[in-house]
Structures are given as C-alpha cells and as structure tokens.
Amino acid sequence: MRILISGASVAGPVLAYWLSRYGFDVTLVERAPALRKAGGHAVDLFRPATRIAGKMGVLAELEARKTGTELLSLRREGSERTHRLRVGKLITTFSDQHIEIMRDDLSEVFYDATRDRAEYLFGDSIAALREHPGGVEVTFENGPAREFDLVIGADGLHSNVRRLVFGPESAFTTWIGAYLAVMSMPNYLGLRGRVEGVVGVNRMAAVYGDTRMDDARGLFMFRPERELDYHHRDAARQKDLLREHLDGLGWEVPRLMEMLDTAPTFYFDSVTQLRMPTWSRGRVSLVGDAGYSPGPAVGGSTSIAIVGAYVLAGELAEAGGDHLRAFAAYERELGDYVRRSRRFAVGAAKRLIPGSSRALTGMVAGIRIIDRLPAPVARAASRLGGGVLRLHDEVPVRDYQSVATRR
Template structure:
C-alpha cells in the first residue's frame, strides 16, 4: 500500500512513522522547504495519550530533553498584584506525563524518526482524482503520481480538505479571537519564567527560548467579528496586530518595536474545524486538518499525535477501509476535545472584570492542592474528559518482530 501524506508538522510525521513500522510505503509532501524546520512555532503541550504514543515511538527522552523548561508563570493585570504559579505542580495535577516543547523542535524530532519516508519539500497538491481503486495526484512541481490513499495532515487551512471536502469557510467555527506569536531579542531575560499580562478581551505573554537565546512574544485578542485578511500575507497581519495593541501599555511598546523584524511571525484565528466526517473514498484527514479544536487553547497537538497513531493502526489492520474504522475510533475523543477551546478561551481572554480576576486566583490556588484533588478537579472539566475519553488501542501485534522501536535513528 502506498500512502501520500500532505503536511510535515506533527500529525504527518507521526502517521508516517507508524505506517513505516507496519510496512506501508509513505510519501510526505510539504509546502515549506526543509530548512524551515527548526526552532519556530509557539510552545505546545503533550499529555495523556500523546505522551503514550511518543513513548511507544522511543522518542520520549529526546522530547523531554528538548522541553522549554519554563517552570514558573507570573500573571499580571492592571490594578492587581502579580501572581506567581509553580507550573510543575500545575501540570502534575493534569497529567504525570506532560511536556511543553516548541512546535518546531517537536517537528524536527518526529520527522527525523520517519526513515524511509520520501519527502517532497517545497511542493503542494493541486488536484486529486479518486477513481475508487486509487488516487491520482497532481503536484505544483513534481510529476503526477498515483497512490492507494491520500491523507491530509496539513493543518487548519488544509489544502487536501479544500480539494476533497470543499471550502474552509463552510467548516470553520470562529471562537471569537486571534493569536499571534513571534521571536524577538530576550531583552527582559526571563530565564525559566513566563510572564503574561491580562486585560478584558486581551492577553500578552513573553517567555525565553533557551535553545536560541531569544524570547517569544505572544498576543491573544477577542473580537466579535472575524477580521478580513490573507492568512499568507504576514505584513498585513503584522499591521493588524500593531493596530490592535498600539495603546495597550505595559511592556507592549517594547514588544511591538521588534515586530517588523520578526521572521517567524505567526498569526491566525482561534477557530475550530467542524467537519462531521474525516474520510471520503480513499482520501482522509487527521489532526487539525480534520478537527482542529482551536490553536493555543484546544490541545490540538496532543490530539493530532494520538489520532495519527490510531489512523496508522486502523489502516494497517483494514487497508483503505481503515479510514472508516479510524473515524469511529477517534470520534468520542474529537467530540470531547471540541469542548475545550471555548472554555479555555473564556478563562485566559476574559470577557469582563469577574473573569479577569478568576484565572490568577485559580492558577494560584489549584497547584497548592494535593495532586489527587487536582486530578479530580481536572477530570470533571472539558480538558480532563477529553484526556480520558477513550483508551488508546494496542496495535503491537501488527509490528514485525524485527521492526525496531525507532527505525529513523
């Protein structure tokens, strides 16, 4: 079986890794050039089933060694005292296997483990023709080829989803906010601390990146209406951000001074993808391409890792019919994950003064509780229910006895 995967960020490499382990021939096409995979992207969290999958891949030690090592959070707001939060204790209450890592670092580690996957960097799919027996694929640069299956693992703005399922506008649910992240000189020398400042409808954050000696600035803003912009036009997005925060105060003027020079600027809507099916014929979707739970507030990275593992196992078990069984396996996990984004966004980007006081209070109190009580509290909310919604299937019987735990090393 030959499988084409579009997207080389998180879900794509995880899917390729496991399909390789099951003897499936994999090709990954990625729009960006290979040299862009490095220390870019904002910090993401791995927990629950995603941590289990990374351990099964033999990559847990490497991932934890590359973690951000941010162990303290300071929350500031106008008219309130700074609140200091022990992140180690806070994360321990969520999961005993949690790691925060830069998205670019995670991508690098995952991609390096995918030998013998073929990578087509700097290219993209322009047409898909599914005749029931296979899929003919036309590329922007490479010659046309035929595959048994095509999987879109290409993020919230998925090209595969657009070609096979229709326009993004028909399946996107705007949650009422936007996120921006970029690198800048570490002028505040925060070390292992993260600093955030909240106001009604807005949040600004800053943390150091130990691997580069730089810092990352993060902005989140609430908007009632969707903004009109081209998601590939970085200059336009930078102008939108500068306009929104030009009168914010705090340390924002110093952060915005570095905006124009930022080469890794990221800006996107905090939105969900609400497709109710993730397979059509011999074309499927995984991760944010199929069911993005919302950037920065929905646990999408962990969901992508877990569901890519399940998709690989179902395809190895059932062949092309595995697209349907995969959908059934992950549905409850996806449905519960969709409830996380609106709840998390409501607490970190406050709608009013009452909510503005809530996060610092909760963040300071909860980590001081005994771990079992913290776990119980988390189990009762949307995050906890999503983490524990389904058991992770065991596909170890599909592996060859000679298949190494980490064939890419």
Template sequence: MRILISGASVAGPVLAYWLTRYGFAVTVVERAPALRKAGGHAVDLFRPAMDIVDRMGLAEAVQSRKTGTEWLSFLVEGDDRPRTVEVGRLMRVMSDRHVEIMRDDLGEILYEATRHDAEYVFGDSIASLTEDADGVEVTFERGRPRRFDLVIGADGLHSNVRRLVFGPESRYSTWIGAYLAVMSIPNYLGLRDRMTGLTGVNRMVGVYGGAHLDDARAIFMFRPEAELDYHHRDVARQKELLREQFAGMGWEVPRLLGEELDRATAFYFDSVTQLRMDTWSRGRVSLAGDAGYCPGPAVGGSTSLAVVGAYVLAGELAEAGGDHTRAFPAYEQEIGDYVRRSRAFAVGAAKRLIPATPGALRTMKQSVWLVNHIPTPVARALTSLGARGLRLHDEITTKDYQSHLTPRTSVPR
C-alpha cells in the same frame, strides 16, 4: 501499498512512522522547501500522546528538548502585584504526564525518526486528486504525476487536501471568538525558565524563553467584538490589527509592538478557529490532525490530538489490511469522542485564557491562588467544577496495534 501524506509537521511524520512499521510504502510531500525552522511556538504533549511517543522510542529525545518553563508570572491591568504559579503544579492538575516542547523541535525529532523509512519530497504540493476504482492519480505543482492507493491530508488548519476533496474551509470552520499571534524576538528579558506577561479584559500578552532557545517568543491572544477582516497571508495587515487591539496596554507591550514587531524574525497570526466536520474521510482520502479536526490553536490541545489521531489512523489501516472502506470509519469511530470533547474544551479554554469581563479576570486571579495553595488532587476536583473536561487528555485510552508491526520493525513498548 502506497500512501501519500501531505504535510511534514507533526501528524504527517507520526503517521509515516507507524505506517512504515506496518509495511506500507509512504511518501510525504511538504510545501516548504525544507524542514520548517521558522521560529515556531511551544506546544503541549499530554499523557496519551507521550505514551505514543514512548512506543516510538522517542520519549528521551522529546524530554531532552522540553522548553524547561517552570514559572508563569503575570500582571493584571490595573493591579501592580504580580501573580506567579509553578507550571509543574498547574500541569499536574491537568495531566499526569506532560511535556512542553517547541513545535519546530518536535517536528525535527519526528522527521529524523522517519526520514530513512519514508520518502520525503520538499518544496512541492498537491495540485489535483483524481480517484478511480484502483487508486488516486495525483498531480503536483512541480513534480511529475504519480499514483497512490490512499492520500492523507495532514497539512494543517488551512489544508490543501481538504480544500481539493471537501471544498472551501469556510464550510467547516467556526471562529470561537479569539485571535492568536506569536513572534520571535531577542531574549532581552533574559527569560529561561519562565513565562511572564500582562493580562486584561479581552486581551493578554506573554513572553517566554526556553532552555534550548537563543531567542524568545512573544505571544498575544485577544478577543475582538467581531471577526476581523484580513487575508491569512497578509502579514502587514495582521501586524496593523495587532497594534490596534493592544493599543494603550502597558508593561513591555509598546516595545513589543514597536521595534520588536518591525524586526521579528518570524511572525504568526491567525484566528482561533475550530473545524467542525461530521466526517473527515471521503473515498480513498482522509484527514489527520488539524486538517481534519483542529479544536482551536493554543486552546484545545491540538498537538496531542494530532499525535493520537495519526497513531490511530495508521493502526486502523494496519488492522484492516489496508482496506480503507473499513479503516477510515473505524478511525473516525475510535477518535470521534476525543475530537468532540476537545472542541467543547477549546471553547471554554478560549474564554478562560482571555477573560471577557472584570469578574472573569478576578476568577483567573483566584485560580492562581487555588493552584498554589491546595493539594493537587483537591485542586483537580475543585477546578473541574468550573472547567469541565480539564483532564480530558488523560481520560483518553488508545488501542494497542503492536501485533500488526512487521517483524523487522518491532519498536519499544
């Protein structure tokens, strides 16, 4: 059975890994001309995702590439006293098992684990999909037309597959009040094991390095009064908006938005947008990861959700013997609660990360004291009173599809 996956970031390679081990023939098409190494940003893998990484035999590789961020220090506008929290203590409030890793590093690990078993086609994209009773005829922007039994869109928030099959993104996207920008800069602050920054009402900025990074990342999050008008490929306009939103902010911001922004080797800007689809499967096509259920970049644990979603989709296809009419509904049923809870969590997280009022800013400062001074089990209990679902990732359990692995591809448990 031939399955085409669009997207080679995270969900796509995880899906390819498991599908090939269940005996499916997999092709992954990626618009980028090569494996993406465009700077990237740090992403989080929580317990259920790390358990899946373990089953893939990749835990050691992922651990070896963790960012190594141990401290989070930030100033508050109008207050010269820095607040510092140990990242390990903070994450233990949220999860019993967690790794922070650069997205590009994770993508490279997943690609290396799958490139010998799945066919990868770089520098191309799906142009059209025509479904009939026997499969899907796929045309590409560059390559020759091909037929597949199933097509999976794992091509991110601005999914091309979703647009072709379900219609424009505007039907399903909901802006949840914030924007995110990330850029690669020289590590002129000498950061290796910490993130440092400045936060104020409706805006925050941070800079972090990493154990394996030669450069650093600057991250900006802000909450404007209304949704901004720009095109997601208009970088000049995005930089202009960023400078407007952070005008007058102190600390390192003038330098970051001056010379560093002008010469940044990589720049990313997007709304913190949530996808709300009642179903993410239609006919012989389904969606995985951000393409189908992005809870919101940087606020909803979307990378962990993508890993779990891809694993479940592959497992349900194996359990159904490739019958998509059974597998796709089972897949959506299996992860539906996780998707809905991630959406709810992301809306609250966006508010907590970017305080909208002076009172919310004071609450953030008090939370740092709480994490630093109260034993983790107590902090978990107290924090959950004001942050519903804080441990939602650790509360997710996944099915074991091990019995469907082909004999020659048994993987470590």
C-alpha cells in the same frame, strides 16, 4: 500499498512511522523546502501522545529537548502587582505525563525517526487529485504525476488536500471568538523557563523564553466583538489590528508592539475550529489539524494530531488496507475525543482571555488558589466536574501493538 501523506510536521511523520511499521509504502510531500527550523511555538504532549512517542522509541529524545516553563508571572491590566504560578503545579492538575516542546523540535524528532522508513519530497505540493477505481492519480506542482492507493492530508489547519477534496475551508470553520499572534523576538527580558505577561478584559500579552532557545516568543490573544476583516497574507494589516486591540494594555506591550516591525517571524490567525461531518472521502482522509483542529493554542491539538495519526495507521493495518472499513473505524474511534476537545477549547479560550472584569478577577484568584494548594489536592479538584480538565490525559487509546505483531 502506496500511501501519500501531504504535510511533514507532526501528524504526517507520526502517521508515516506507524504505516511503515505496518508494512505500507509511504511518501510524504512537504511544501516547505526543508524541515522548518525557525520560529514555531511551544506545544503540549499529554499522556496518550507521550505513550505513543514511547512506543516509537523517541520519548527520551523528546524529554531531552523539552522546554521547561517553570514560572508564570502575570499582571492584571492597570495593576503593578504580579501574581506567580508554578507552572509545574498547574500542569500536574491536568496531566500526569506532560511534555512541552517547541513544535519544530518535535517535528525534527519525528522526522529523524522516519526518514529511513519513508520517502520525503520537500519543496512540493499536490496540485490535483484524480481518483479512479484502482487508486489516485496525483499531480504535483513541481514533480511528475504519480499513482498512489491512498492520499492522507496532514497539512494543517489550512489544508490543501481538504480544499481539493472537500471544497473551501470556510464551509467547515467556526470562529470561537479570539485571535492569536506569535512573534519571535530577542530575549531582552532574560526569561529562562519563565512566562511573563499581562491580562485584561478580552486581551492578553505574554513573553516566554527557555534555556533551549536563543530568542524568545511574544504571544498575544484578544477577543474583538466581531470577526475581523483582513487578508491572511497581509502581515502589515494584521500587525495594525494587533496594535489597535492591545492599545493601553500596559506592562511591556508598547515595546513589544514596536518590535513587531522587525520580528524575524510573525504569525497571526483567528482561533477557529474545524467541524467536518466526515474526514474521509473515497481514497482520501485527513489527520491532525487538517481534519479536526479544535483551535490553535487552546485545545491540545498536538496531542490529538499524534493520537489521530496512530489510530488511523492502526485501523488501516487492522483492516488489511481496506480503506473504507479503516476510515470509518478511524472516525468512530476518534470522534468522541475530537468532539470533547472542541468543547474543551471553547472553555480554554474563555479562561485564557477573560471576557469581563468579574471573570478576570476570578482568573487571578484562581491562580493564587492553585499555587497555594498542595499538588494532590489540586489534582483531586481537577477531577471534579467530570474531569474535563484532564480530558487530554485520560482519553482512552486502543493498543494496536498486536496488529504490528500479526503483520
């Protein structure tokens, strides 16, 4: 059975790995001319995702490449006082097995684990899909048309496959009230395993660096009163909007705003959630951010992408390639996690960018308290209130290992 996956970042290669292990014939098409190796940002793997990586035999490699953010130093807007938080302590409150890694490193590890198992087509994109009773005819922008049995969109928040099959993105996105920007920049603050930043009402700016990176990343978030009007390719306007909303925030922000003009890479997007009633239609399905992003940087979406890819492959194998049965089972199996991660993301966005002076005071107090609590007590506290903070660590994932053995 021939399966085409669009997108070779996180969900795509993980899906390719498991599908090929179950005996499917896999091709990946990636729009970028080669594996992305510049820019990018740190992402999080929680316990289920690290376990899946372990089953893929790449856990040691991920551990070796992980970034080690140890200390967060945060100021409140208008104050010189720095509040410190040992990040390891914070992480252990909601995860027992966490890996922070640059997204490009993660992709490379998954690519290396799959490049001999699957066919990779870089520098191309699906132009059209035509489903017929026996399969899907796929037209590419650059290469010749080909036939596949199934097509899976793993092409991110602004998915091409989703647009071709389900229609315009705007029908499925919900803005959760924030904007996010990331730039790469020289590590002039000399940060190694440290995040420094400033937070005010409805806005924050931070810089992080690591021993594994030559440069640093500036990370900015803000919450305007209403959705902003800009074109997604108009970087100059996006930089102006960022400057406007962070004006007067203090700390290093004026210098960072000057650096925007020379930043080697710059990313700007609204923090939106995808809410689709179903991720599958006919012989096409979606995985990772393409199908159910809870919002970048707030909802543990990398972990969901890995779990989603593993589950989709497992269900396809278990159903013996019967895609209708498998897609329905995939959505059933993952649906609860996706819905809960959306709620988690909305809460996380509020916690990261406090919406009032009172919430800001609460955030700073929270940092001081967590830093002082002994780790087991902080962990126990995180389990209160239904353990929502531990969502990504405690989500149950079926073991499809026996499927692999049977096949």
